[in-house]
Amino acid sequence: MSGEEEENAAELKIGEEFLRAKCLMNCEVALILDRKYEQLQQLSDDPTNQISQVFEKSMQYVKRFSRYKNQDAVRQVREILSRYQLAEFELCVLGNLCPETVEEAIAMVPSIKRKGRIHEDDAIEKMLNDLSLIKKFE
Amino acid sequence: MFFHITLERNMQLHPRHFGPHLREKLVAKLMKDVEGTCSGRHGFVVAITNVEDIGKGLIREGTGFVTFPVKYQCVAFRPFKGEILEAVVTMVNKMGFFAEAGPVQIFVSNHLIPDDMEFQSGDMPNYTTSDGSVKIQKDSEVRLKIIGTRVDATEIFCIGTIKDDFLGVINDPGAAS
Structure with missing residues (x-):
């Protein structure tokens, strides 16, 4: 495929299909998979039988790397980040990695500084502050 | 990254399942x-979260499958x-180390590990800085950047690096004890 050569998440080149798709933060995936796991448990006595390795590994992974545990906090994170005109992909990288400084945030998501967008350092700093507040009061 | 996407698939169903x-x-x-x-x-x-739409079935001639x-x-x-994502180290050897992020395997070659980290063999092979302050071993959590992907029919395999700003160990299980 010709499009594959161009792929670069740092410049937000992830293909039209994924750019339009909804991205999920690890903590959101944890909520979804938890619910799904419960449903499977109700359906059969031995859910481990029906669960694929991919499901199991993903569940372990998102549980280990979820920054926010409770549902309200997860919703708030998305709400706050969505005020900053970020692409879905950028929003989720920030939500997953929770950078602490402006430099770190730009290193994690280089695309927030490009394309002449309105992201001044002050705006980024405010965004990071808001994020750390949620974590503090969770 | 995890995505919530809509996909389509043509499903073939045996006639014995037709009914309520x-x-x-x-x-x-x-x-x-x-x-x-x-x-x-x-x-x-x-995981499938929702079935949006099931279209009209088409009977296959000769077999009765729809x-x-x-x-x-x-x-x-x-x-x-x-x-850039976080991953758990699963294996360390002198060539580099393997890490897992959910279902995907990522290999970080020793060329892409900072130069001041040296390989130490032994029971628990690891990469350690000369002053011993940072250590990568099995079960360490690292933040890495994916620099290449190889796509198979049934698997995706990634090459990563930790030789960049803000990358590297985020949590070392051995350090806490």
Whole structure:
């Protein structure tokens, strides 16, 4: 495929299909998979039988790397980040990695500084502050 | 990164399943067929969350099987080149180390580990800085950047680096004790 050569998440080149798709933060995936796991448990006595390795590994992974545990906090994170005109992909990288400084945030998501967008350092700093507040009061 | 995407698939159903529970049968078969699979384009399908639409079935001549176009939403995991994510170290050797981020395996070669980290063999092979303050071993959590992906029919494999700003160990299980 010709499009594959161009792929670069740092410049937000992830293909039209994924750019339009909804991205999920690890903590959101944890909520979804938890619910799904419960449903499977109700359906059969031995859910481990029906669960694929991919499901199991993903569940372990998102549980280990979820920054926010409770549902309200997860919703708030998305709400706050969505005020900053970020692409879905950028929003989720920030939500997953929770950078602490402006430099770190730009290193994690280089695309927030490009394309002449309105992201001044002050705006980024405010965004990071808001994020750390949620974590503090969770 | 995990995505919530809408996919389509043509499902073939045996005539013995036709009846009041046709839809349930179809959904169960879809989950069994699709969950846990991996394609180069969409990545790993982790879980189906919703079946959006089941189109009109088409009877196949000669066999009696019916093909239904099914539209469903699922959680998929697709790694991208340039993406930064966190992973758990699973194996360390002198060539580098392997880490796992959900279903995907990532290899970090020793050329892409900072130069001041040296390989130490032994019971618990690891990479350690000369002053011993930072250590990468099995079960360490690292933050890495994906610099290459190799797509197989049934697997995606990634090459990563920790030789950049803000990358490297985030949590070392041995350090706490």
